[in-house]
Amino acid sequence: MAEKLVIIGAGMASGRMLEHLFEAEPGRYEVTLFGAEPRGNYNRIMLSPVLAGEKRYEDIVTHDADWYAANNVHCRFGQTVTKIDRQAKSVFADGVETPYDRLVIATGSAPFILPIPGKDLPGVRAFRDLDDVEAMVAVAGKPDAKAVVIGGGLLGLEAAAALRGRGMEVVVLHLAGHLMERQLDAAAGYLLRRELEGRGIKVHCKAQTKAILGTDRVEAVALDDGTIYPADLVVMAAGIRPETRLATDAGIEINRGIVVSDAMVTSDPDILALGECVEHKGAVYGLVAPLYDMAKVAAKTLTGAEAAFKPVQTATQLKVTGVSLYSAGDFAEADDREEIVLRDATAGVYKRVVLKDNRILGAVLYGDTADGSWFFDLLKRSTDIAPMRDTLIYGQSYGGGASADPLAAVAALPAEAEICGCNGVCKGTIANAITSKGLTSLDDVRAHTKASASCGSCTGLVEKLLMATLGDSYNPAAIQPMCPCTELGHDEVRRLIVAQELKSIPAVMQELGWKTSCGCAKCRPALNYYLVANWPGEYEDDGQSRFINERVHANIQKDGTYSVVPRMFGGLTTANELRAIADVADKFEVPTIKVTGGQRIDLLGIKKEDLPAVWADLNKAGMMSGAAYAKGLRTVKTCVGSDWCRFGTQDSTGLGVRIEKFMWGSWTPAKLKLAVSGCPRNCAEATCKDIGVICIDSGYEIHFGGAAGLDIKGTEVLCHAKTEDEAMEIIAALTQLYREQGRYLERIYKWAKRVGSDSIKANVVEDLAKRRQLFERFVYSQKFAQVDPWEERVNGRDAHEFAAMADFQMLQAAE
Amino acid sequence: MNDWVDIGCLEDVPRRGARCIKTPLGKIAVFRTADDKVFAIDDQCPHKGGPLSQGIVHGAQVTCPLHNWVFSLETGVAQGADEGAVRTYPLRLHQDRILIDAQSFAAATAA
Ligand SMILES: Cc1cc2nc3c(=O)[nH]c(=O)nc-3n(C[C@H](O)[C@H](O)[C@H](O)COP(=O)(O)OP(=O)(O)OC[C@H]3O[C@@H](n4cnc5c(N)ncnc54)[C@H](O)[C@@H]3O)c2cc1C
Numbered sequence: 042m043a044e045k046l047v048i049i050g051a052g053m054a055s056g057r058m059l060e061h062l063f064e065a066e067p068g069r070y071e072v073t074l075f076g077a078e079p080r081g082n083y084n085r086i087m088l089s090p091v092l093a094g095e096k097r098y099e100d101i102v103t104h105d106a107d108w109y110a111a112n113n114v115h116c117r118f119g120q121t122v123t124k125i126d127r128q129a130k131s132v133f134a135d136g137v138e139t140p141y142d143r144l145v146i147a148t149g150s151a152p153f154i155l156p157i158p159g160k161d162l163p164g165v166r167a168f169r170d171l172d173d174v175e176a177m178v179a180v181a182g183k184p185d186a187k188a189v190v191i192g193g194g195l196l197g198l199e200a201a202a203a204l205r206g207r208g209m210e211v212v213v214l215h216l217a218g219h220l221m222e223r224q225l226d227a228a229a230g231y232l233l234r235r236e237l238e239g240r241g242i243k244v245h246c247k248a249q250t251k252a253i254l255g256t257d258r259v260e261a262v263a264l265d266d267g268t269i270y271p272a273d274l275v276v277m278a279a280g281i282r283p284e285t286r287l288a289t290d291a292g293i294e295i296n297r298g299i300v301v302s303d304a305m306v307t308s309d310p311d312i313l314a315l316g317e318c319v320e321h322k323g324a325v326y327g328l329v330a331p332l333y334d335m336a337k338v339a340a341k342t343l344t345g346a347e348a349a350f351k352p353v354q355t356a357t358q359l360k361v362t363g364v365s366l367y368s369a370g371d372f373a374e375a376d377d378r379e380e381i382v383l384r385d386a387t388a389g390v391y392k393r394v395v396l397k398d399n400r401i402l403g404a405v406l407y408g409d410t411a412d413g414s415w416f417f418d419l420l421k422r423s424t425d426i427a428p429m430r431d432t433l434i435y436g437q438s439y440g441g442g443a444s445a446d447p448l449a450a451v452a453a454l455p456a457e458a459e460i461c462g463c464n465g466v467c468k469g470t471i472a473n474a475i476t477s478k479g480l481t482s483l484d485d486v487r488a489h490t491k492a493s494a495s496c497g498s499c500t501g502l503v504e505k506l507l508m509a510t511l512g513d514s515y516n517p518a519a520i521q522p523m524c525p526c527t528e529l530g531h532d533e534v535r536r537l538i539v540a541q542e543l544k545s546i547p548a549v550m551q552e553l554g555w556k557t558s559c560g561c562a563k564c565r566p567a568l569n570y571y572l573v574a575n576w577p578g579e580y581e582d583d584g585q586s587r588f589i590n591e592r593v594h595a596n597i598q599k600d601g602t603y604s605v606v607p608r609m610f611g612g613l614t615t616a617n618e619l620r621a622i623a624d625v626a627d628k629f630e631v632p633t634i635k636v637t638g639g640q641r642i643d644l645l646g647i648k649k650e651d652l653p654a655v656w657a658d659l660n661k662a663g664m665m666s667g668a669a670y671a672k673g674l675r676t677v678k679t680c681v682g683s684d685w686c687r688f689g690t691q692d693s694t695g696l697g698v699r700i701e702k703f704m705w706g707s708w709t710p711a712k713l714k715l716a717v718s719g720c721p722r723n724c725a726e727a728t729c730k731d732i733g734v735i736c737i738d739s740g741y742e743i744h745f746g747g748a749a750g751l752d753i754k755g756t757e758v759l760c761h762a763k764t765e766d767e768a769m770e771i772i773a774a775l776t777q778l779y780r781e782q783g784r785y786l787e788r789i790y791k792w793a794k795r796v797g798s799d800s801i802k803a804n805v806v807e808d809l810a811k812r813r814q815l816f817e818r819f820v821y822s823q824k825f826a827q828v829d830p831w832e833e834r835v836n837g838r839d840a841h842e843f844a845a846m847a848d849f850q851m852l853q854a855a856e
Numbered sequence: 857m858n859d860w861v862d863i864g865c866l867e868d869v870p871r872r873g874a875r876c877i878k879t880p881l882g883k884i885a886v887f888r889t890a891d892d893k894v895f896a897i898d899d900q901c902p903h904k905g906g907p908l909s910q911g912i913v914h915g916a917q918v919t920c921p922l923h924n925w926v927f928s929l930e931t932g933v934a935q936g937a938d939e940g941a942v943r944t945y946p947l948r949l950h951q952d953r954i955l956i957d958a959q960s961f962a963a964a965t966a967a
Pocket residue numbers: 049050051052053054055075076077078085086087088089120121122123147148149150168169170196284287315316317318326327328329330332358360
């Protein structure tokens with residue numbers, strides 16, 4: 042008599058296993074197949090095209106009624122197994138007991154449902170089976186329906202693209218900083234986001250979902266940051282968990298999944314398990330390729346043959362029509378690894394291959410994935426790629442050995458090939474202009490043909506064309522690159538950030554062809570500043586790209602302690618403030634209290650973990666950060682002026698306080714220090730400041746470009762202002778111009794020398810409309826900049842910065 | 857022998873950032889890179905003692921906050937023209953928990 046084989050779960054893994062089993066030993070088992078879904082085995086991964094309306098359910102069925110009949114399978118679909126009785130060797134479903142000789146658990150995964158209020162409201166769906174798809178399609182059919190997808194991984198994005206394709210308004214909420222962070226690096230994540238946004242999908246990264254709102258059914262989703270998105274449908278795609286409940290209850294060994302041996306046998310020798318519900322050698326799998334290998338092994342084990350499952354590398358592709366993306370292996374960075382990066386900004390292509398000892402460890406491809414399987418094959422075989430290393434990144438078709446000479450590539454382009462997309466200039470036009478007009482430089486080409494004169498992303502091509510046409514006589518003007526990660530200089534980068542509306546560091550690195558995947562300590566702070574300065578309110582400051590002082594809002598000292606300098610507007614203080622400072626000094630045993638040259642008080646030697654408590658006390662007395670650490674507005678020094686001084690012509694103290702209250706919080710390319718003196722005796726030393734004001738009877742003389750550090754330089758007079766208001770407007774406009782043009786770490790006097798004071802005066806003094814616009818841009822950016830960073834941190838922001846992660850001192854002492 | 861001790865979860869350390877753990881030998885800096893690899897090295901720059909945990913993390917390297925020496929997180933060795941190295945400590949990532957080999961710093965105390 043045939044042995045009784047019972048299978049729990051009619052999914053992808055069990056279906057494949059049965060095929061192998063019936064092929065090897067057709068009549069050996071009498072099979073009973075339980076499935077919680079009211080249908081047989083189908084190709085679950087094709088649910089995405091079904092949701093998108095590109096396929097029908099009938100197209101994705103893998104095993105139909107005829108097949109089950111031919112193989113004598115007792116189908117128990119729509120029946121959930123609720124118990125395994127290992128003593129009696131039977132399973133229970135709908136109260137009916139079914140005995141087994143061998144049992145196979147293939148229960149797959151359960152979607153992870155965020156434990157938040159509202160998760161059980163009608164309209165909240167996972168994306169796991171056909172019922173989910175049908176429910177989503179029903180909502181999508183209503184006019185103006187809105188969907189919120191929680192989770193920007195593979196599943197969530199396939200759902201989002203499909204629902205958007207059906208005309209829904211779609212928002213994707215994602216916890217991490219970029220989409221599909223498990224499979225993609227930040228650069229590819231950026232490209233993917235751009236593509237999805239281009240289709241009208243809103244992507245919200247770093248989103249902490251707080252609650253799902255609604256009374257009878259879902260109405261909206263609320264985030265921790267207060268954002269609320271209306272929703273008729275919420276798709277939970279935040280992850281999956283191996284479905285192990287039956288096994289747990291039956292006392293079978295489980296860890297993350299049901300623990301199986303190489304032969305797919307559980308801790309009970311009569312019970313096998315396979316698919317997403319199992320854990321093998323500590324790994325669980327969520328893609329079908331390894332599950333198919335498991336199916337082969339399990340079928341062999343059931344026939345008594347020997348077989349062992351070997352862990353495999355997996356590769357991922359996103360099944361969204363029109364998006365090509367491929368990721369395989371391990372693409373983390375490490376010292377003994379090298380990376381080869383190829384970016385083609387115009388075509389939206391990004392390729393990165395990670396190597397160790399001339400072998401491929403991982404690959405991420407976006408935009409052009411034709412070579413994905415080739416790279417994956419080299420990876421799996423651990424092929425030594427040394428012989429083709431130079432051309433590897435160009436793909437298999439290059440493998441013939443032709444050298445990847447970029448010049449040759451440009452030379453090979455036909456004359457009608459478009460070089461400059463913005464201005465529609467083709468290669469022939471440029472080459473003709475170069476020879477017929479005798480052009481010799483990039484600027485010449487820009488002037489005569491407009492090529493590369495707009496967004497500039499074709500600059501590299503134009504230069505190569507110059508080289509190819511002129512040969513050795515072409516001598517490109519040497520631009521000092523920002524850092525070894527790029528060939529572009531600071532000015533080019535800034536120009537392109539504006540022209541191409543680049544609004545994140547990964548966007549800049551991708552579009553401008555950065556040579557590293559994550560930048561370096563030179564370019565990251567600079568890019569962060571440029572983005573903060575250009576996109577106030579839109580760009581989200583990247584703390585990890587700031588130097589430590591700006592990250593923790595205090596100055597690091599040589600022994601690793603910090604100094605704390607509260608703001609004293611215009612150098613004024615009060616008895617209360619001084620008392621609070623004295624109390625802080627006592628309470629935290631501050632070793633040194635010093636009066637700074639910036640007319641305020643410095644508390645030195647504060648331990649990092651004490652910073653938030655120190656700030657809390659200073660905040661309570663009404664004081665805020667003095668930004669003594671910032672590439673931004675530091676101090677406005679003043680003298681006592683007409684309030685007290687017998688020579689004073691204007692209220693210099695009042696003006697200084699007003700300027701500082703207006704300008705604090707602003708970020709600038711380098712530090713910015715101001716001073717206001719009440720008369721030309723200049724007690725506030727305004728004529729060696731970045732910006733200085735000398736009060737005179739007829740108003741205010743505004744100075745700029747002083748220095749008193751490594752270099753000493755007196756200021757230059759910018760202009761004369763009649764009123765305080767006019768002086769304020771000029772100072773803000775000047776600062777804004779500097780913010781927009783200054784290179785990172787370039788002080789005002791160096792910037793002025795580079796661009797020329799005439800051009801500064803033209804913008805800030807002579808052209809009143811321009812001055813006004815600069816002023817308004819400054820005012821706008823201050824709306825977002827004037828947040829006291831100390832108060833934010835007293836209230837818990839970046840708490841991880843100030844506490845140790847673990848403390849082993851006590852532990853050891855106790856031993 | 858290894859003595860793996862749980863020191864916290866991956867999310868406790870910011871990407872491209874670091875946290876410290878305190879040991880009888882002084883602080884050890886635990887780094888997390890952009891792609892979620894973790895490393896542990898002494899939190900003391902061999903140049904003039906700068907706290908490396910406070911530096912900017914790029915790739916699998918950190919730049920010291922005091923005078924910009926660059927160290928490999930993997931080997932602890934200074935990069936470029938600078939010469940020096942910091943001690944590294946074995947770390948393990950088990951699911952999302954970070955484990956450190958407590959033997960590695962205990963042994964050094966005994967020695
Ligand atoms: C929308 C979507 C897209 C995907 N795209 C891809 C892709 O592109 N590439 C890729 O490799 N993978 C993809 N996957 C993952 C892939 O589908 C799974 O890895 C695979 O289906 C897992 O197979 P399985 O047999 O382990 O589990 P499943 O196929 O989930 O089968 C398990 C079955 O067991 C049933 N069951 C559970 N408990 C019980 C019980 N107590 N009693 C009876 N029945 C029970 C379940 O209802 C289910 O039908 C995708 C998944 C989804 C949902």
